[in-house]
Amino acid sequence: MTEKKTPLLDELEKGKWPSFVTEMKRAAVKSEAASELLDVLERSYAERRGHWKHGGIVGVRGYGGGVIGRYVDEPKTYPHIAEFHTIRINQPSGFFYNTKTLRTICDLWEKHGSGLTNMHGSTGDIVLLGCTTEHIQPIFDDYSEAGFDLGGSGSCLRTTNCCVGPGRCEHACYDTLEACYNITNEFMDELHRPMWPYKSKIKFSGCANDCTGAIARADISVIGTWRDSIRIDQDAVKEYAAEKFPIQSQVCDKCPTKCLTYNKETQELSVVAEDCTRCLHCINMMPKAIQPGEDKGATILIGGKSTIVQSAFMSSVVVPFIKMDPENDFAEFKDLVGRVWEWWDENGKTRERIGETIFRLGMGKFLREAEIPAVPQQVFRPRANPYVFWAQDELDRSGTALDGSKL
Amino acid sequence: MTEKKTPLLDELEKGKWPSFVTEMKRAAVKSEAASELLDVLERSYAERRGHWKHGGIVGVRGYGGGVIGRYVDEPKTYPHIAEFHTIRINQPSGFFYNTKTLRTICDLWEKHGSGLTNMHGSTGDIVLLGCTTEHIQPIFDDYSEAGFDLGGSGSCLRTTNCCVGPGRCEHACYDTLEACYNITNEFMDELHRPMWPYKSKIKFSGCANDCTGAIARADISVIGTWRDSIRIDQDAVKEYAAEKFPIQSQVCDKCPTKCLTYNKETQELSVVAEDCTRCLHCINMMPKAIQPGEDKGATILIGGKSTIVQSAFMSSVVVPFIKMDPENDFAEFKDLVGRVWEWWDENGKTRERIGETIFRLGMGKFLREAEIPAVPQQVFRPRANPYVFWAQDELDRSGTALDGSKL
Amino acid sequence: MAAKLDQGPPNYKEMLPQVILDNYGKWKYHEIPSPGVLKHVGESGVLYSVRVASPRLVSIDFVRDLCKIADDYCDGFLRFTTRNNVEFLVGDEAKLQPLLDTLAAQNYCVGGTGQSISNIIHTQGWVHCHTPATDASGVVKAVMDDLYEYFDSMKLPAKLKMGLACCLNMCGSTHCSDIGIVGVHRTPPRIDHDKLRKGTEIPTLVASCPTGAIRPDPKNKSVIVNEAKCMYCGNCYTMSPAMEIFDPKNDGIAILIGGKVSNARSAPTFSRMVIPFLPNNPPRWPEVTEAIRAIIELWIANARKGERIGEWVERIGWERFFSLSGLPFSDMLIDDYIFARETFRTGTAFKF
Amino acid sequence: MAAKLDQGPPNYKEMLPQVILDNYGKWKYHEIPSPGVLKHVGESGVLYSVRVASPRLVSIDFVRDLCKIADDYCDGFLRFTTRNNVEFLVGDEAKLQPLLDTLAAQNYCVGGTGQSISNIIHTQGWVHCHTPATDASGVVKAVMDDLYEYFDSMKLPAKLKMGLACCLNMCGSTHCSDIGIVGVHRTPPRIDHDKLRKGTEIPTLVASCPTGAIRPDPKNKSVIVNEAKCMYCGNCYTMSPAMEIFDPKNDGIAILIGGKVSNARSAPTFSRMVIPFLPNNPPRWPEVTEAIRAIIELWIANARKGERIGEWVERIGWERFFSLSGLPFSDMLIDDYIFARETFRTGTAFKF
Numbered sequence A, B: 001m002t003e004k005k006t007p008l009l010d011e012l013e014k015g016k017w018p019s020f021v022t023e024m025k026r027a028a029v030k031s032e033a034a035s036e037l038l039d040v041l042e043r044s045y046a047e048r049r050g051h052w053k054h055g056g057i058v059g060v061r062g063y064g065g066g067v068i069g070r071y072v073d074e075p076k077t078y079p080h081i082a083e084f085h086t087i088r089i090n091q092p093s094g095f096f097y098n099t100k101t102l103r104t105i106c107d108l109w110e111k112h113g114s115g116l117t118n119m120h121g122s123t124g125d126i127v128l129l130g131c132t133t134e135h136i137q138p139i140f141d142d143y144s145e146a147g148f149d150l151g152g153s154g155s156c157l158r159t160t161n162c163c164v165g166p167g168r169c170e171h172a173c174y175d176t177l178e179a180c181y182n183i184t185n186e187f188m189d190e191l192h193r194p195m196w197p198y199k200s201k202i203k204f205s206g207c208a209n210d211c212t213g214a215i216a217r218a219d220i221s222v223i224g225t226w227r228d229s230i231r232i233d234q235d236a237v238k239e240y241a242a243e244k245f246p247i248q249s250q251v252c253d254k255c256p257t258k259c260l261t262y263n264k265e266t267q268e269l270s271v272v273a274e275d276c277t278r279c280l281h282c283i284n285m286m287p288k289a290i291q292p293g294e295d296k297g298a299t300i301l302i303g304g305k306s307t308i309v310q311s312a313f314m315s316s317v318v319v320p321f322i323k324m325d326p327e328n329d330f331a332e333f334k335d336l337v338g339r340v341w342e343w344w345d346e347n348g349k350t351r352e353r354i355g356e357t358i359f360r361l362g363m364g365k366f367l368r369e370a371e372i373p374a375v376p377q378q379v380f381r382p383r384a385n386p387y388v389f390w391a392q393d394e395l396d397r398s399g400t401a402l403d404g405s406k407l
Numbered sequence C, D: 001m002a003a004k005l006d007q008g009p010p011n012y013k014e015m016l017p018q019v020i021l022d023n024y025g026k027w028k029y030h031e032i033p034s035p036g037v038l039k040h041v042g043e044s045g046v047l048y049s050v051r052v053a054s055p056r057l058v059s060i061d062f063v064r065d066l067c068k069i070a071d072d073y074c075d076g077f078l079r080f081t082t083r084n085n086v087e088f089l090v091g092d093e094a095k096l097q098p099l100l101d102t103l104a105a106q107n108y109c110v111g112g113t114g115q116s117i118s119n120i121i122h123t124q125g126w127v128h129c130h131t132p133a134t135d136a137s138g139v140v141k142a143v144m145d146d147l148y149e150y151f152d153s154m155k156l157p158a159k160l161k162m163g164l165a166c167c168l169n170m171c172g173s174t175h176c177s178d179i180g181i182v183g184v185h186r187t188p189p190r191i192d193h194d195k196l197r198k199g200t201e202i203p204t205l206v207a208s209c210p211t212g213a214i215r216p217d218p219k220n221k222s223v224i225v226n227e228a229k230c231m232y233c234g235n236c237y238t239m240s241p242a243m244e245i246f247d248p249k250n251d252g253i254a255i256l257i258g259g260k261v262s263n264a265r266s267a268p269t270f271s272r273m274v275i276p277f278l279p280n281n282p283p284r285w286p287e288v289t290e291a292i293r294a295i296i297e298l299w300i301a302n303a304r305k306g307e308r309i310g311e312w313v314e315r316i317g318w319e320r321f322f323s324l325s326g327l328p329f330s331d332m333l334i335d336d337y338i339f340a341r342e343t344f345r346t347g348t349a350f351k352f
């Protein structure tokens, strides 16, 4: 491999933050493709434009997605990246790895591809960046044998994703790791064989801190919560007080519902549980003293996505509380999303995310048809207009002459 | 006149609140039409439906509106209200009257109509309720001679309306009565000769209490405000304190920006003027001690309307501050609304209020084309999407090959 | 003498009593000495305004009665309010008590100031409009009779502003009231094809439907309504008399709460639907008066001093309002119209 | 051996170190002993996690280096975060300091915890996507180099989460970040009619345009773009390679601020545009790094403890943010898209 001239990119090897350019150069030592990628990128930096073409259809036998086709726009100049496809490998829950597994990933990728990867893609996949068309099937075969499977692409369930949850976090209200694993396995067909109007994502966050950004980045956002009261350890409160932690100003004053009161005399906290909206602020501030309640589960919100086409949507509450029970194989959740996807599949237009479909057709229609009870928790506030649809067959229309005649 | 049988309506003569039924009966003594109206209304109460037909076109020479045609659906049964039109008479600013004027209104109406009236219609007019077609012109002629003019109806400027303002209110930040009078007179043609896509209303409120409901009920909402600081009379504050008025809890704690501070020791109030949003709360609570600032004027908001067709709109800020200067004949305001209406007239669809037009075409386009500077006060917050329109002729597009060829 | 075109309204200046002319724009502060009585102190004088209820739909003799009183106690001056009450303008303090005595003797209702329920802004109803789903004046009378104790006192947590509109055109101010009472239809329009053929421009009619429920039926030279899409707004009826929408068995009243227009403390807000339907039960609409009273009593019992209904509900949360009030929640209360999205709860912070 | 279809991801259980297995779901609390180091105390053990920056776009040798360290200090276990950092999982407290020493020796960047700036969620850019308006990794590198002092300390008012997306598809989390960096186009697509005729379904292409700017051109068997309606989203280019939209002279970066997704204190919110355009100036994008630093410094100087950027701006008001920051306001920052209405200021309470 020849020494590259990449003066612009070289600038990005300076500075404290780890450099992707350095990484590309490391890969370039072993891979002609990675080396040509450096050339193209240097050119992009000079020209201020990309050099990649639309993906063609490439894939793996038995799968409808998981590979993103990618071609450079000047294949003659850059023959080694004429084909430079991405393979999405479904990551383990919580991005946990043992080094054996990680090394396997590396070794196989060294054998077949550019040696460049994203750990991880922003949906969650292990992103293997750059291989030729003829390698795709062998890559899959090798990874499959090593215990891996493809992630999603196209109009399917996308690779699911979860926060570290019970693996390391005291706030977790359900087992995000197991939920993600179990539920992903349940919906293998939906993940691997695009069949819907558009993509659909699920993200699992163990609590309202939402460390996966589920509410804004997943069509189905599963966010842990509880139904009873936060639990307060008054001794621990006193310890915070002893350390001069500003309980009143930093905790109580910022409680959005002002349901948490600090008694300076007794150095005790008390909560009006029914007014607490479980925002997690006090728990974040005083994790040693305050814990979520005991009756735990999750809120299911639906519709999140980013800006294209109809604007960004946040997911909104659809089921305020559901038990996320591994014992029960997450049956309640699976049943619910089954109904939700079915409704969307029947009603959604091409390239319309479920949030957009619900907005277009009406939350009421969605809830009725997906058989989800309407509850006030689903809305910030009720409608401001009186344009209610009435089920005509439930009315006594006997007095209504349909021919316009006088009554 | 025969004694009516109106058992249902008679129920509404009971109770403390003054009874419109009693009023109808009083009118019925003198007017056959009012008497038949009682019959029809009793029937409506029994049948739970109205008996009025769509208005035909009726009017006054030289005017395009001001009269609402109204016909009963069974003219043979109710010959005296076969035609039962409404005349809208433009009320004096602030609904102030001397009894001579009021009596003239009554006398003329006794001569020509049912003797029933609304003081006032919910837009503001003196509503004369019920006359025949042949009386319309004579009614106008008589009222005109007595110094009155018609109000608006149809796709025109509707009768304007204002709060009592400087006539009786210490909060008034501009002369609402004079503004309403002067500006109405300026736009006589717009008021009397429908020419626009739909109706347009102006309401003048002297301060942010908005006692005319301008922000929700007028396309153009003129709401008094000031640019400098509220004025605090510390002696008066002390008097409130002496009377044990809860200054901290009822005033400061409810100040939305928390810019008002009460010093319990000195019994003084202080304000961070630049943080005050002039919401009027503190002034309402302590009118003896707190006053609006001295640099007074109005905020102009545009787009208010009720629910039909595209939902209710509140007016939104278009010009944060304008001087409302009678000396200057309100020139700045007139110039502004002139541009605003012109834009709407050119761009609005039939039956589209200006708020709907602005929403459909974009606030940016409206501001640019009506030559109103964009300022952050116009929005609660900036856009969440990056879909900015760029003036293409201000860009250097020399590098953009329009034929799709490589650059 | 020929009528003058465009002479405009009478000049308000001729309508102002001396005390107002003297203090015009120079008012210093006000007090409310007793319910219904406002005392405005100006730089050079004091004005008492006595607020009296009006049914709004009145006879000329009612107005003449007012004139008589105004002549006796107010030098012949009075005004109406933006809420259709009457205000007697007393420049001479000595005449205040005699005026109040006369008003009491003649059964006028004095009140509506401060933390009270004032008159209800309302509309025509069965008295004079062609599209109503309910009456206006009758419902107002029934509701105000029931709530009278809050008109002539000032014991509420805050002002309570009500509006009534007899159809979805909402000529009252129901979309922005503490309590809005709205006449609603619940069945689609009935097409009178003959009438339609005679006078209706079909494209305009089709365009008028906000939900696109009306489509042309060229064969029949008329239109077809897709009943599943219709939400009974009656806009088509406004465009064409051939689209009758009133329906005695199914018309009735919806209740919206929590709107406000003042900017005091919190931003102006729309009212929100909490009861999608109550039957028309004239002459006294008991279901409506009871429902409104229940909401008001709940507000009184739970709100903090100074909190208007909407401010109270926003503080406790609408989900809590529904559990406290016991009002049933259903998908009918969830917005599915143009601006629905901003009502969806895009967060997990709610109360159970 | 044949490949297995649908076997799913590896089981996470095989990826957990003993201390996690022992304390799974039984963590009691955590502390942050120093920037980049998390101490989680469980019912039966303590776990230290050491967070290390990653450029995300890495070579397999980078990963192998991580493995080496994890083998030495973490019994062979590590994880990545939802923000693409690496976390070394230390079950044995004795190994913590040696690990930190090694990391320091090898120039790993430890930080990103607590009140800091963590890694920027980002995307492909010129490295691997076909629609970018800017690069991803390069901008991230430039910005993080500049702000490094806030990565390895915890001195900010609150957490600061950044996202970058190289085009309007916004594959990063820019729509809901404290600071979002978005690649934007500013000129309409250029139609390659020949290419279009070959492979594009015209009705689908026409339907793909959110503003209806594209209409069929049957004569030409192609389409026409109404430039006045186009807002350069590039959605048409996603549908058809014949609609090239990149434009070196006019592509660049927009800055959005104030988004958050956590429900702590306040509801999740979208980021809002404060700078509509900054030029692409590789390799170090100085205009972008400066603009972001200025916003962050302003936030540090003005926010209360615990206030995220959006919470701070909402408290002081966006109009005040613009006056404090000196950033120019223009109609470009006013929403004119589908949900514009909720951004209009429907009240008079604002600051001058």
Ligand code: SRM
Pocket: A055, A068, A070, A086, A088, A118, A120, A121, A122, A123, A124, A125, A126, A127, A151, A159, A201, A216, A217, A218, A304, A305, A306, A307, A308, A309, A353, D122, D123, D124, D128, D129, D130, D169, D170, D171, D172, D173, D238
């Ligand atoms: C690789 C990745 C960015 C990254 O560098 O991490 C990515 C890359 C692409 N995204 Fe994405 N998206 C990626 C996560 C996201 C996310 C973030 C997330 O999932 O949390 C979003 C925003 C959330 C959402 O779903 O809305 C996202 C919103 C989009 C969209 C807009 C979808 C929408 O409805 O708003 C498109 C456009 C489309 O689907 O046509 C898109 C399209 C694309 C395409 C396929 C471009 C295209 O039109 O062909 C990109 C392929 C690049 C390549 O060469 O591989 N990508 N994309 C991410 C997937 C990696 C992974 O599997 O882990």
Ligand code: SRM
Pocket: B055, B068, B070, B086, B088, B118, B120, B121, B122, B123, B124, B125, B126, B127, B151, B159, B201, B216, B217, B218, B304, B305, B306, B307, B308, B309, B353, C122, C123, C124, C128, C129, C130, C169, C170, C171, C172, C173, C238
């Ligand atoms: C008389 C009055 C109600 C009353 O009893 O006070 C009234 C009565 C009618 N209104 Fe109104 N509106 C009246 C104030 C309002 C208001 C309140 C206001 O102006 O503050 C509104 C809500 C604010 C607004 O402008 O949005 C209002 C919103 C409507 C609408 C819906 C307009 C919209 O864009 O939302 C219609 C429908 C229409 O224009 O076709 C309407 C239509 C009507 C019509 C003309 C019905 C029709 O379609 O032909 C009614 C005639 C009744 C009659 O027989 O006289 N009326 N109308 C009010 C006018 C009296 C006056 O001149 O003083």
Ligand code: SRM
Pocket: B094, B162, B163, B164, B165, B168, B169, B170, B171, B209, B210, B211, B212, B213, B284, B285, C030, C038, C080, C081, C082, C083, C084, C085, C112, C113, C114, C115, C118, C119, C121, C159, C161, C173, C176, C177, C178, C259, C260, C261, C262, C263, C264, C308
């Ligand atoms: C007479 C009238 C103006 C007029 O030109 O006719 C008026 C007069 C006064 N208003 Fe008003 N308001 C009048 C309609 C309104 C309206 C419009 C409406 O009722 O539809 C509003 C907006 C309502 C809303 O927000 O939904 C209104 C919101 C206020 C407020 C703000 C209340 C709040 O806290 O939200 C104040 C301040 C206060 O009372 O503390 C106020 C204060 C006042 C003061 C105290 C102003 C003053 O210093 O003179 C006057 C006596 C108030 C009282 O009755 O207690 N006025 N006031 C209107 C009387 C209507 C009636 O007969 O009851």
Ligand code: SRM
Pocket: A094, A162, A163, A164, A165, A168, A169, A170, A171, A209, A210, A211, A212, A213, A284, A285, D030, D038, D080, D081, D082, D083, D084, D085, D112, D113, D114, D115, D118, D119, D121, D159, D161, D173, D176, D177, D178, D259, D260, D261, D262, D263, D264, D308
């Ligand atoms: C490791 C990670 C989860 C994972 O599965 O990978 C994680 C871990 C923790 N998060 Fe988180 N959060 C992680 C991404 C997020 C995200 C998503 C994101 O970054 O895109 C969010 C939502 C961001 C938002 O709102 O925009 C997030 C919002 C929070 C919050 C709420 C902050 C707030 O006040 O708004 C807390 C509470 C706190 O720190 O006080 C929190 C708290 C925590 C705690 C303290 C939970 C615990 O007790 O273990 C963990 C250490 C936090 C720290 O770094 O100071 N975590 N956390 C993610 C680390 C990303 C990184 O490398 O920097």
Ligand code: SF4
Pocket: A163, A164, A165, A166, A169, A170, A171, A172, A173, A205, A206, A207, A208, A209, A210, A211, A212
């Ligand atoms: S979302 Fe909650 S449970 Fe999950 S890692 Fe974050 S703080 Fe812990």
Ligand code: SF4
Pocket: A230, A254, A255, A256, A257, A258, A259, A260, A271, A275, A276, A277, A278, A279, A280, A281, A282, A283, D265
């Ligand atoms: S979780 Fe949130 S709402 Fe509940 S007590 Fe704590 S700070 Fe208050």
Ligand code: SF4
Pocket: B163, B164, B165, B166, B169, B170, B171, B172, B173, B205, B206, B207, B208, B209, B210, B211, B212
């Ligand atoms: S709007 Fe203001 S100025 Fe006008 S009457 Fe009401 S309080 Fe007075």
Ligand code: SF4
Pocket: B230, B254, B255, B256, B257, B258, B259, B260, B271, B275, B276, B277, B278, B279, B280, B281, B282, B283, C265
């Ligand atoms: S007017 Fe409103 S914002 Fe200003 S100081 Fe008074 S209460 Fe505060």
Ligand code: SF4
Pocket: C123, C124, C125, C129, C130, C131, C132, C133, C165, C166, C167, C168, C169, C170, C171, C172
């Ligand atoms: S609300 Fe409807 S029915 Fe009532 S007056 Fe207005 S248009 Fe007529």
Ligand code: SF4
Pocket: C188, C189, C208, C209, C210, C211, C212, C213, C214, C225, C229, C230, C231, C232, C233, C234, C235, C236, C237, C245
């Ligand atoms: S009532 Fe309204 S929704 Fe129904 S057909 Fe008529 S216009 Fe359309």
Ligand code: SF4
Pocket: D123, D124, D125, D129, D130, D131, D132, D133, D165, D166, D167, D168, D169, D170, D171, D172
């Ligand atoms: S943001 Fe746009 S350019 Fe960047 S990876 Fe996603 S689709 Fe590609």
Ligand code: SF4
Pocket: D188, D189, D208, D209, D210, D211, D212, D213, D214, D225, D229, D230, D231, D232, D233, D234, D235, D236, D237, D245
């Ligand atoms: S860039 Fe977007 S707005 Fe412009 S033509 Fe293409 S799809 Fe339409």
